[in-house]
Amino acid sequence: MLAGAIYLYKQMQFGNYGLIAPGCLIFYGLALVNASKYTLGEVRYLGYCQILLGIINCWFVGYGLYFWAIGFGILHIVYGIVMWYRYEK
Secondary structure, eight states: OHHHHHHHHHHHHTTOGGGHHHHHHHHHHHHHHHHTTTSOTTHHHHHHHHHHHHHHHTTSGGGHHHHHIIIIIIHHHHHHHHHIIIIIO
16 A cells, blocks of 8 residues: 555646546555455455446546545445444344
8 A cells, every 4th residue: 555655646746636536446455455365355355346446437537536435435335234244243
């Protein structure tokens, strides 16, 4: 995630703000996929969804906030519900 943060910071310095939202989703997804080796395997699927959402967001640059709402909001809620049913119920 640190490499992603540095990359996105440099994008902001160059004034390329359109790729910040998709970049956040992509790099966060990559971090989740990497973290899945050390935690529950289902985290990998959340990471893949975040990466896919970030890639789709590259074509819809002006809608970054909506993609963030889906990625960091809805996907985490769905993931939490699935984990609750799988492990806690």
